Every structure is written in structure tokens, then in C-alpha cells.
Amino acid sequence: MKRIAISIGDLNGIGLQLALENHEIIKNAVEPLYCIDYNMLEQGAKLLNIPIPNDFKCVQFIGDTFTIKPSKVTKESGAYSFASFKKAVELSKEGMVDGIMTLPIHKKAWELAGVEYKGHTDALRDFFKTHAIMMLGCPQMYVALYTEHIPLHQVASEVRNVAKLSQFLIDFYTTIRKHLNHKKIALLGLNPHAGDEGVLGSEEEQIKEAIIIAHQTIGKEIYTNPLVPDVAFTPNNRKNHQYFVAMYHDQGLAPLKALYFDEGINISLNLPIIRTSVDHGTAFDIAYKNITLNNLSYLNAITYLRTT
């Protein structure tokens, strides 16, 4: 059974409730190791009025004890969630676990705590000095992003960079090859109607060049030709593909979240370790309020690690 380190996220948010309530389910699939000190666990569980399962294994000496303030952005909680994340990464680097699952942190709380990263992926890139590939989705459909958090007007010039794009295609294939079935990876074009033979833009030519280079390196044809973006995610086309590569953030994520908002997860690929995350935030509005949480994203994030 795989060992998974779970960083506990912002303790003022919903992360701990998710961890406690789903322990009985996930312990049958993986061996979870929760990155939280026992006194913090006791404090949180009491606030939530949820009993701590006997076999809820915790990693100790995470960070300084503080008072949980439900739904509040605090420096202390920011520092603790960063410490928990760092511990999970360390365990994975040391080979003590097979992968890490990160519960949601609050970016502002990290900032208050003086953490220099904007989020988990940002930190991972710096920790490992490699270009992590961001993939989101659920078993029905995964979307990897070639460009991510850049202004839309900068996307086209990135797509014209054939060397960078072909390397991305090679890296992405390499990192998910063992998950691939016979279906090709759906690669999206950039322009409306995939350029309509150049009438509506020409970057599809560079995408085709990058595909050729990638296929030469890989040794087989893995990617489709650049698909017409607005029909890439129709029900029929989704039957033909499980993995999609989008040229930019919203091209892939708007359709994904329109279809599968609740069950989506975030996966960091192309790193020495494997990391998944729920695709939602700390949900301060419903934290510590005895509200039933949607656990689809949490369970999918665990399942991905189990089957990787």
C-alpha cells in the first residue's frame, strides 16, 4: 500500500475537516501520513467536534502551536501551513512516502507569514529548480497547460517558440506515459477554428512543427494535430481522449470547470516527486460550521496518487 504525506493546509479553513472525515475511506486505499502536530490536531478536532480516529498517523514537530481562528486569514496559520507543506515535500524527497497530497492553503496568509511563494506550484519549482507541469482534471478528463499564469496577450509568442513547446510535449508525454491507454493526447490549436488554414492566425504551423519534433524524439505518434479549440471538448470528442494539452490557462480550464468543477484535482508533473492537490480553496465561508463538505476532489486527489 502506498504511503502518502498529506500537508494539512490552512488550519483556519476546511482542510482538517476533509482529512478527518475521509480518513476511514482513504485508509483502505493508501497509508496516509498527516503533517500536523498532535496538539494542533486535538485543537482542531475539538472545534469540529469530530473524534480523532485511532489510526490517524501524524508527523510531529511541524511548527509553532497557535490558536485556530476559523475562517480568518492569520499569519500564524499561514506559517503553519507552509511548514506542513515543506515537511511533506521533505518526506517525499527522502523517499519516506510515495507522493504528497496538499490541502488548500491561503495565499494571503502565506504572504502575512513572509512566505516568498505565491502557491504550492511556485514553491515546488523553486525547491526542485525544474519546470513543473500543471495538469488539472479528473479521471474523465485531464488538461495539462502549456502556458499558465501569464497575460493572454503573451500567449501567442510563447506558442511560436517551437523549441520550448516541443520540449513541453516530450516532458509531458514522459511523465504520464504509464497512464496512457491507446488514446492519443488531444492537443489544442491556438486560434479560432485552429486558424482555418491560416486565415485566422498562423501559430498552428508552429504547433505542427513542435509535434513533429516531439514525435521524432518519442518514437511514435502520441499527439493529435492541433484541434479546433471550441469543439475539442464536445461530448463526442471527449470519448476519444482522456488527456488534453491546452495552449493557455482558460482554454483548458474553462471547459474543464464547466463540466467537472467539484471533482477536479491539480497535479504537479515533471518533478522528482509526485504531488496532487484538491482543486478548491480553503473555503473560509463554510469552515468549522458543521457543514457537509463535497469530498470528490479530495478523494480523486488521493486516488490519483494511489494509481500512479
Added chain:
Amino acid sequence: MKRIAISIGDLNGIGLQLALENHEIIKNAVEPLYCIDYNMLEQGAKLLNIPIPNDFKCVQFIGDTFTIKPSKVTKESGAYSFASFKKAVELSKEGMVDGIMTLPIHKKAWELAGVEYKGHTDALRDFFKTHAIMMLGCPQMYVALYTEHIPLHQVASEVRNVAKLSQFLIDFYTTIRKHLNHKKIALLGLNPHAGDEGVLGSEEEQIKEAIIIAHQTIGKEIYTNPLVPDVAFTPNNRKNHQYFVAMYHDQGLAPLKALYFDEGINISLNLPIIRTSVDHGTAFDIAYKNITLNNLSYLNAITYLRTT
């Protein structure tokens, strides 16, 4: 009961089958006037082996008789479909009908016939010398496009044009105001996370300026602030809005077609006439093959006209 002119589309495709098979359904909702000569109707109906309903009213003297060649791109069929479309537009201009519904034409057939337009919308803009607004969707969700068939790298500069964007917002509101319920029109941002306070792009500032100008002219607050594009179409957000304005083609149409591919229709707004269309093509692969057609888009296109 509203009178609707139906242009028959490319007779080598599926248009005529849709018209014949759905006549009994639509005649209870509207009074259809089919723009097809009776001899062409007889020829097509015989090929389809579908009896012609007694009350299937046709407009005569559309164009030259020709031999229908199922699934073929021909000059004759291109010329006839353009003539049928022109007739429907004329009837509408003359006030003989309340709106027009166009069955699918084949762009290459128009080209072979020497028609100078790339499609219906293109022709309508020239006929009326106005900027038609393109809206796609179904009753659950309509998406209007601010920019349409331009390369992606040109989109940002169009969005920075505050005068043009604010005029678009005013025109769009004016043209659909009578359909609006209490829900605001969802207006999308341009950049990932709607720019994240300027970190990922700044065009959201111009969008906000355009909204202010539009609201001043309209006299009330109709549009949302620029929404984060990738979560604009989540199930929860779709509950709050029926109409969406996308900044560019794939931003709006990829989520729409992921969700509602079969039932979508295309609507031309901001014209002196009202025109709807099915959101699919001539489907040559299944034309005249005794295959049951999906009629959702056709019926929705009629319904839109009936309720406008």
C-alpha cells in the same frame, strides 16, 4: 402566430430532411414559410422517401432547378442555397415574416457558385451595413462574442478599445433587453484569474471602464464585473446568469460546446431583422441515408424566433 421564413440550406445536405420531419412539430408554434421551389421539394422528398405534408407552404421562384447530389459539394446547390437565403432575408426586410431561420449551407459550395461571402453572418453584415452581434447557445445559456474570427494575438488590443467595447455592451443590451430577467449579464475578463489585480494582465481595467460607460448610457447596472474566465461557467455560476459576454471566440464557445453541443443555436443580433440558425453544418456524411437526425438545435432555433 409568428411567420418565419426558413431558408432551405444546401439541398445536398441534411437541411431538407430536418425541415420535412419537424414540420408537424413546429407548425404548432410558428407559421413556417419554406424558401424552396416546389419541384426541388418534390425531388428531395422523393430521395428522402418522406411524404410532403399538405400544409408545407413554399415560396416559389427561388432559383434554377438542378439535380440534388446527396453529400456532394456542387456549384448548383451552392447557388440555390444562397438564393434561398437571399429570399428569406428579402421577405423579412419587406415585413412579410417576423424572422428568418437559416438551414446550413456549405461554404465551399458558395465559393464554387461565385458567392462572395464566407457565410450567413458575413453576408448579413454586408446586406445591412451594420455590425451584427453573434450569439450562440440554448435556453440554459447564451454566449455573445465581443471578438469573433480574429487571431488570438489580436484579441487583447481589441479589448483595450474602450469606445468599441462599451458600444458593443450597449448594443448587446439593447438588442436582448426584452429577454432579460432579473439576472445580470455575465461579462468575462480577458486574462487568467481576470488579471489577479493586474499581476496577470491589465485589460480588465479597460473592461471596467467600458462597463461604467455602458451602465451610464443604459441607466442601470446590467453587467457583472469582469469575471474570472475559468470559473465563469461552473454549475453554480450558471445558475446566476443566462447571458454571457465572452471577450473572444473560444473563451465562450469551448465551454458552451462542452456543455450543450447538440442543442446550440446561432443568433444574429443587432440587425433590422432577426435571424437564427442551427449550430451544425450540412452533415454530408449522414445526408439522405435514412438516419434519424438530432433535431434539438433546429427546434431551439425555431423556439427562439417564436419567443422573440
